[in-house]
Amino acid sequence: MIQAIGRRGVAAVEAIGRIGHFLLDMLRAVPDIRTWAGPAIVQMRRIGVDSIPVTLFIAAFTGVVLALQASYTFTGAVPMYFVGTLVGKTMMLELGPVLAGLALAGRVGASMAAELGTMKVTEQVDALETLAYDPQSYLVFPRVLAGTVMFPMIIAFAIATGIVTGWLTSLVLLDLSTIDFLKGLKLFYRFKDTWFGLLKSASFGATITLVGCMVGLATRGGAEGVGKSTTRAVVYSAVLLLLLDAFWAVVLL
Amino acid sequence: MIEFQDVHKAFGPKTVLDGLSLKIADAETLVLIGFSGTGKSVALKHIVGLLHPDAGDVIVDGKAVSTLDREGLTTLREGIGYVFQFAALFDSMTVAQNLELGLRRRRELSDEEIGDRVREALALVDLSGTEERLPAELSGGMRKRVGIARAIALRPRYILYDEPTTGLDPVTSAVIDRLMVRTREHLGVTGVVVTHDMRSAYTVGDRIAMLFEGRIRQVGTVAEIQETEDPVVRQFIEGRAE
Numbered sequence: 001m002i003q004a005i006g007r008r009g010v011a012a013v014e015a016i017g018r019i020g021h022f023l024l025d026m027l028r029a030v031p032d033i034r035t036w037a038g039p040a041i042v043q044m045r046r047i048g049v050d051s052i053p054v055t056l057f058i059a060a061f062t063g064v065v066l067a068l069q070a071s072y073t074f075t076g077a078v079p080m081y082f083v084g085t086l087v088g089k090t091m092m093l094e095l096g097p098v099l100a101g102l103a104l105a106g107r108v109g110a111s112m113a114a115e116l117g118t119m120k121v122t123e124q125v126d127a128l129e130t131l132a133y134d135p136q137s138y139l140v141f142p143r144v145l146a147g148t149v150m151f152p153m154i155i156a157f158a159i160a161t162g163i164v165t166g167w168l169t170s171l172v173l174l175d176l177s178t179i180d181f182l183k184g185l186k187l188f189y190r191f192k193d194t195w196f197g198l199l200k201s202a203s204f205g206a207t208i209t210l211v212g213c214m215v216g217l218a219t220r221g222g223a224e225g226v227g228k229s230t231t232r233a234v235v236y237s238a239v240l241l242l243l244l245d246a247f248w249a250v251v252l253l
Numbered sequence: 254m255i256e257f258q259d260v261h262k263a264f265g266p267k268t269v270l271d272g273l274s275l276k277i278a279d280a281e282t283l284v285l286i287g288f289s290g291t292g293k294s295v296a297l298k299h300i301v302g303l304l305h306p307d308a309g310d311v312i313v314d315g316k317a318v319s320t321l322d323r324e325g326l327t328t329l330r331e332g333i334g335y336v337f338q339f340a341a342l343f344d345s346m347t348v349a350q351n352l353e354l355g356l357r358r359r360r361e362l363s364d365e366e367i368g369d370r371v372r373e374a375l376a377l378v379d380l381s382g383t384e385e386r387l388p389a390e391l392s393g394g395m396r397k398r399v400g401i402a403r404a405i406a407l408r409p410r411y412i413l414y415d416e417p418t419t420g421l422d423p424v425t426s427a428v429i430d431r432l433m434v435r436t437r438e439h440l441g442v443t444g445v446v447v448t449h450d451m452r453s454a455y456t457v458g459d460r461i462a463m464l465f466e467g468r469i470r471q472v473g474t475v476a477e478i479q480e481t482e483d484p485v486v487r488q489f490i491e492g493r494a495e
Contacts, residue, residue, distance in 0.1 A: 028323070123341035130301050130335035131355035131407075132327045 022214055026144065029137035036142045043146035047108055047209075051154055054107060055100045059158035062095050063087060063165030071174045080176050084184025087166035092193045096159035098245055101204040104151065105237035109212040112143055113233035116216025117226040125217065140213045144206055151205025152198040159197060192252075200248050207244060208237045254279055255300055255411065255445065259309035261467075262295060269295050270306070271467025282437055282444035284458035286451070286489065291464050293447040294338070297413050300445070301333055302326050313411075331359065334404025334412040334442075338419060340396040342388040348375070348399050349384035352406045359407075374406035375399075377439070378432055394425035401432055405440065412436065414446040418453045430456040451490050455479070463489060 029036065070086040116139060119125050125135050163185070170176035215233040219225045255277040262270040269292035277283045285293050298304040299311045302318045310317040313329060321329060342351050352371045356362055362370070375381050378398040388396055397417060404412050414433065418426035430453050437444055437457075448454055454461055455475050462472035463486050471478065471486050481487055488495070 119343075122339065122344075123337050124343055126298070126303050127335070127337055127341035127343070128354075129303060130330055130333065131403075132330040132358050133354075134323065134327075 019214070023210075025136045026140050026210075029134055029141045032134065032137040032141075035133065035137040036145070039138060040142035040145050043142045044150050047104075047143075047146045047205075048150035048154060051104055051107055051150075052157060054103055055154050055158045056161045058099050058103050059091070059096060059162040060165045062099055063091065063162035063167075064169045066090055066095070066162070067166040067169040067174065071170075071176075080174065081180040081184035081187075083170050083174065083176055084167070084181040085187050086184075087170075088163055088185040088189065089193060091159045091162040091166070092197045094245075096162055097155050097197050097200045097204060098241070100155045100158045101151070101201065101208070101241050102238055104154070104204075105208050105241060106234055108147065109208045109233045109237040110230045112209060112212030113216040113219075113229045114226055116213060117219035117229040120217055120219045121222055121225060135217065140210075140217070143213055144209045147205035147209030148202050149205070151208075152201040155201040156198060196248070196252055199252075200245065203244055203248070204241050207240050211237045211240065254312075254314065255443070256312040257296065257299070257309070258312060260296070260299060260306045260311060261308040262292070262299070262304065262306050268467055270299075272309070273464070273468050274309075275462055275469050275472065277443060277445055279443050280437075280441055281459040282433070282446060282457055284446045284448060284454040284461045285464055286449055286454055286461060287464035288489065289449065292467060293464055294415050296464065297335075297415055297445060297447050300411075300413060301330055301335060331407070332410045334407050334409040336397070336400045336404050336412065336414045336417055338416040340388070340400035342396055342399055342403070344388050347385050347387055348380070348391075351388070351399060352403050355403060355407050370406045370408075374402040377405055377435070378402045379428075394421050394428065397421065397429060398432065401429070401436070405436055408440065409442060411443045411445070414444065414448075416448055416450075417446065418448060418450045426450065426453060427456075429453075433457045449489075451492070 066087045067083055070083040071080065074080060074082055116125070119139075125139070128135055128138060167178065167181050170181045171178065212233045215229045215236065219229040221228075257273045257275045260270050260273040261268075273292075273296060275283075285296065287293050295304060299306060299318065300313060302321065305319045310319050312318070314332075316325070316329065318326075318329065342348075343354065346354070349371050352374060353367055356367045356370055371384065372381065375383065378401055380395060380398055380402065383391070383395070383399070388399070391399065401414075401417070417433065418429050421429065433444065433446065434457055436442065444457070446454070446457055458475055460472060460474055461478040463470045463478075465485055471481060471483050473481070478486065478490065481490075
């Protein structure tokens with residue numbers, strides 16, 4: 001029993017050490033702009049542009065459902081223009097960042113873990129090193145930078161889309177006027193709602209890409225190892241994302 | 254010159270290198286032979302700092318590899334070409350891009366010079382015209398030749414070949430052997446070849462060293478190895494089960 005606890009303790013300390021070492025190595029790559037600038041632009045396109053359809057799809061339907069559920073909850077008790085308040089606040093503070101983040105953990109985190117995992121098991125990462133490239137500069141930092149920069153942008157689009165579909169739903173299905181919807185939207189709006197959501201999104205982007213890279217580069221074995229890494233990246237990202245969500249709520253709200 | 258000085262390396266409880274000492278002189282091709290799993294590739298990876306020894310060190314041009322910082326390691330690697338067992342080509346890049354990647358690291362080369370080097374290296378491995386093809390569109394032998402071209406294009410002082418003929422048919426193996434000999438003759442580079450293909454070892458090697466139980470069992474010229482009386486080396490080179 002004591003031995004088992006000891007082993008787990010040692011394993012936990014080792015894992016923390018590995019993460020710290022990985023982060024330090026990544027930070028040492030920052031001055032090597034010549035190496036990471038090109039790949040960072042490619043990754044920004046991949047993470048940003050290519051992720052927009054799935055994110056907007058999720059946000060659009062979330063906006064519709066939010067408006068309908070708000071109307072269902074408020075009927076007879078709360079003025080209907082509060083539909084705008086609920087749609088706006090919820091999209092900005094929670095559902096926009098978290099739902100899009102979870103979707104992108106699957107899309108971006110999994111694809112990074114699979115790509116880097118395959119590169120690792122086929123010795124492409126070793127080949128890169130023998131060509132005098134630092135994998136942290138060429139593979140990791142561009143991805144983490146792209147995730148940190150692009151997630152807030154994608155999620156800003158998602159939030160806007162959710163609010164627009166919420167407004168359209170209110171107009172078409174709830175007989176709520178645009179003026180009333182906007183009145184509700186503005187009612188409790190604070191600038192903090194915007195930056196809180198975007199800051200959270202940036203932290204999600206950094207976390208998901210970091211996890212994807214770390215798990216991918218730690219891949220061992222062949223196809224099975226790549227499969228395991230992919231699953232692991234999605235699970236770790238999703239768990240960390242929810243923990244971060246709670247952390248930001250406690251710290252900033 | 255490359256020198257292994259009493260190198261020890263273990264992975265968990267398994268000792269792979271157990272006091273490996275070996276010198277590789279400039280402009281020679283040394284072939285490292287040995288049974289599967291005896292640590293030949295592990296030894297090779299120590300030369301470029303992909304692995305670090307638990308004890309001892311590898312000295313390249315007078316510098317201990319394990320003591321080099323990031324910049325020192327980059328400089329070292331710029332002078333070494335590495336040909337991987339399965340070529341390790343970047344599968345999302347074309348053949349030309351695979352060759353260009355290492356060259357772009359060298360700041361002094363213009364785009365035109367890089368293009369010339371790529372064409373020249375591909376011509377040397379008889380693969381002119383494959384520039385725009387992806388690795389997945391090439392045969393195993395062609396991929397290995399692209400791997401060699403990628404190393405040659407860098408005009409390194411050393412080329413390390415990790416099992417360059419494994420898994421290839423005899424004719425393609427002979428082509429790769431001829432290519433390694435041609436590379437040494439044309440570019441005068443020092444080569445280290447890891448293999449268990451004895452025909453290849455006799456063709457390309459100036460000297461042959463046998464790695465056994467983590468250390469060098471015997472090292473000598475091709476003729477010396479062919480005439481050896483060491484039972485372990487004899488068994489290996491004759492391919493006898495016992």
